[in-house]
Amino acid sequence: MxxxxxxxxxxxxxxxxxxxxxxxxxxxxxxxxxxxxxxxxxxxxxxxxxxxxxxxxxxxxxxxxxxxxxxxxxxxxxxxxxxxxxxxxxxxxxxxxxxxxxxxxxxxxxxxxxxxxxxxxxLAETGIAVLSSRTIDEALSGEDLAWLETQFREQLFPILTPQALDPAHPFPFIPNKGLAVMFDLVRIADDQPIRELVMIPAPMPRFLRLPGEKARYIAVESLVKRFAPLVFPGYRVIGGAEFRVLRDSDLEIEEEAEDLVRYFANAIKRRRRGRVIRLELESGMPKRLGSVLRDELGGADCFVTESGAFLGVGDLESIVDEDRPDLKFPPFSPRFPERIREYGGDCFAAIKAKDIVVHHPYETFDVVLAFLKQAAADPDVVAIKQTLYRAGKQPAVINALIAAAEAGKSVTAVVELKARFDEEQNLLWASALERAGVQVVYGFIDWKTHAKVSMVVRRESGQYRTYCHFGTGNYHPITAKVYTDLSFFTADPRLGLDAAQMFNYITGYVEPENMALISLSPRDLRPRLMRLIDTEIDNAKAGRPAAIWAKMNSVVDPAVIDKLYEASDAGVQIDLIIRGICCLKPGVPGLSENIRVKSVIGRFLEHSRIWCFGNGGMLPNDGAQVFISSADWMQRNFDRRIEYMLPIENKTVHQQILDQVMVANLIDNEQSWELQGDGSYVRTQPGDRPFNLHRYFMTNPSLSGRGASLAASGSVPKLSLRSRR
Structure with missing residues (x-):
């Protein structure tokens, strides 16, 4: 479309x-x-x-x-x-x-x-050894080496395929993220030199752990180099060096594609053969081997770098799985909202009584799954509509939608095929959903559906009531354990009608009319945001307090940045919490002296999008305008994605987001970095009043999820904003 x-x-x-x-x-x-x-x-x-x-x-x-x-x-x-x-x-x-x-x-x-x-x-000092091909022999006993050789012969050797490199054997294709070892050999029988290449099989774990209580890891490529004589009997190994390849992995979308599913299935295959963009070489690789690789893998059009003695440091994640709780963060079990427990686990009854915001990962993503599972099992539910941008490989959300369809409900799933690196998984989910009778829609060809929205239509007392979930993050049970996001549940009929219009826009191309509360990109989200900033500018010029707080992943859009500069010049006090990319220059005299930018990097990945406007008062205040959104302030989010932005009107939810979440982010000084006007970041020093926002929310339950227990205990400490100006 x-x-x-x-x-x-x-x-x-x-x-x-x-x-x-x-x-x-x-x-x-x-x-x-x-x-x-x-x-x-x-x-x-x-x-x-x-x-x-x-x-x-x-x-x-x-x-x-x-x-x-x-x-x-x-x-x-x-x-x-x-x-x-x-x-x-x-x-x-x-x-x-x-x-x-x-x-x-x-x-x-x-x-x-x-x-x-x-x-x-x-790691070695704490009993976790990561051995290289050079240190295997000196670090291991004869018994260990015998076990290792047996493992190599029986488990790895049958999978390896040495490939000679000569006129009869052209240089093989190296897939994206492919890791290989190139050897220079001499045939013992006639002193004939030969060059061989051994690809490391992609499905294999990167590390082999030796048996025993002490943790000893060896990378697969180190095993290949150590046991090269077994791979090349009759040859003398002169040298061996590792290299790794990264390829162009972006997918270009053709608006004229007749069958989007088939197009993406073929595009994923093409991506695996994309142009080599980066060639990583083991440090100290002989020049003759490096020259061959440069010539064979892209020449001057790829970037070559020496990456040390271990290539692909992303694979070190597997070592983190070692069972050493003393070397990891203390375990944390997220809470289930007490408000829903007070209603006997009935999500609809709790949401109908009052809007709820759930703060992930401090409160469990299971509440979202419970909402969908209850909808699937409830005989009074007649329809479910759901956007799926990244659902991951865990099938909980998919299974709930399938169960609802098999129970005879009308189920619509908007599956985004253009979710980068999740395209293949989303194709699989789409196929499973369709087989179960779910109406699967792929949305627009050249816009991504990035909004995270679920709506459930339920028959109550002879009428229909709509329950909605709006998320700042994905319907992804795994990332919800480490990403900080908000899940907003509501039965407000205005938001229900707005959500229905949004889905009709995506599935049937029906233009929304008279949206009550929600703003959508690319229709009106940027203009709405600009008007909110203009209101703060007008307040500042009229001598009233004027302030903006915003939290998100990235700020890139030049039009919004220019508007923030204009607001700063008018005297609006602006605090931005931007975890990742920030193209705005803060604190520059004559341009942005009233803008401060910080980044929070810690145990959890800050992902929620929250925008707050003083509305005639300094922040925080009860009359402030508070919004949650699925969008960052980037051109793609405003112009090429379906995104939502909605106001928070419920008093308790408003207080939780503004006075708790936003204030905690602003006063954090243990995990924060301040962006300087020259582009550098300076780590905040805690001083004598340290505050860690992740630790705070791990130990203090949320406001809106606590229900009657909040009034009874009053135990949630009130945060105060200590000005940094």
Whole structure:
């Protein structure tokens, strides 16, 4: 489905010369993202975290960097190769951006290598050894080596396929994220040199753990190098070195695609063979081997980096699974909202009585599943409509929708095929849903349906009542354990009608009319946001208090940034909590001296989108306008995605989001970084009043979920905003 003609001009970043004079007004998007990943890596050095959690942060920084190259760098490289004359908002060409990106990315890789060296040493001191091919013999006993050789012969050797590299055997295809070892050999019989390549099978675990109480790990590629004589009998091994390949993994969508499902199935296959965008070489690789790899895997069009003695640090995540609770964060069990327990677990009765907001991961995602499961089993429920952007591989949400359809209910699922790297899983879910009788809709071809909304229509007293769930995160049971997000449940008939119009817009292309509360992109979300900022500007100019608080993942859109600069100039006090990319320059005299930006990086990944406006008073205040949303402030969210934004009117929910969630984020000083006007980030120092927002919410139940127990106990401490100005 294509977009309406009257919305076709909304892509603000399609102007090839947009923002060509913006270097003084905006930070570069890509470099800002690298700065975010640098903050993630810094957490691997944070001795306040347990050791294995630090390894996890290192792993995350590696996985993040992989995806960045596969998508963002690949896109810029494509522009450069095609001579696309598009400048970034800060005025850089694709070539200029790539040069800066590669320099910073290489510095980041060097830091990752140094961090891993230190963590590896500390792991060894705590009884967790990660052995290399060079240290296997000296670190293991004869019995251990015998076991290892048996494992290699029986479990790994049958899967390996050595490939000679000569005129009769051309260089093989290396898949995306493919890891391989190249060997230089000499045939003993006639001293004939030969070059061989051994691919590491992708389905295999990256590490082998030796038996025993002491944890000893060996990477698969180290085993291949250690037992190369078994792989190449009759040859003398001269040298061996590892390399890894990243390919262009973005999918381009053709609006003329006749069958979207078939198109995506084929596009996923093409992605596996995308252009090589990055070649990682083991440090110290012989020049002759490095030259061969450069020539065979993209030449001058790919970026080559030496990544230390361990390639693909994202795979270190498997070591974190070691059963060492003393080296991990203390276990945490999320709470189930007491409000729903007070109604005997009846989600509909609790929601009908009063709006509820659930704060994940401190409160369990099981409440969302309970809502859907109850809808599936309830004979009075007649219809369920659900958006699915990322549902992950856990089938709980899918099973609930299937159960509802098999029970004879009308079930509609909007499955987003363009959810990057989840396309294949979403195709599988769509097929399973359709087989069960669910009406599966794929939405617009060139817009992603990113809004997280579920609605249930229930027959009550001869009439129909609509119950809605609006989420700032995905319907993903796994990420809901580590992402901080809000789930808002309501039976407000105005929101029910708005949600119904939103679904009709996606499924039937029916333009919404007279939306009561919800704003949708790409229709009216940006204009609504601009009007809210303008109101604060008017308040400031009239001498009234004026303030904006906003929390989200990224701020990129130049139009919104310019409006915030205008608000700052008028005297509006602006506090932004931006975890990732921020192209806005804060604290710059004459531009943004009233804007402060911080980033929170800690145990949980801050993901909720919350926007607050003083509305004639300083924040926080009871009359403030508070909104939750599925959108970040980026061009893609405003112009190329279906997103929602809705106001919070319930007093208790309003207080929880504004006075608890937002204030806690602002006063956190143990996990926070302050963005400076030059683009650098400075870690906040706790001083004599330390505050950790994650620890606070792990130990203090939410307001709206506590029901009558809140009034009885009054035990939730009131947070106070200690001004940083």
């Amino acid at each position: 294509t977009r309406p003609a009257h919305l076709a001009s909304l892509d603000h970043d399609d102007d090839p010369f947009a923002g060509s004079e913006g270097s003084d007004r905006y930070f570069n998007r890509e470099l800002s993202w690298l700065a975010f990943n640098r903050r993630v890596l810094e957490e691997a050095c944070n001795t306040a975290h347990p050791l294995l959690e630090r390894v996890r942060f290192l792993s995350i920084s590696g996985s993040n960097l992989d995806e960045f190259f596969m998508v963002r760098v690949a896109g810029l490289k494509g522009q450069q190769l095609q001579d696309v004359a598009r400048l970034s908002n800060d005025g850089l060409t694709s070539g200029q951006q790539l040069a800066a990106i590669v320099a910073e990315a290489d510095a980041l890789v060097t830091s990752q290598r140094d961090v891993w060296r230190d963590l590896r040493r500390q």
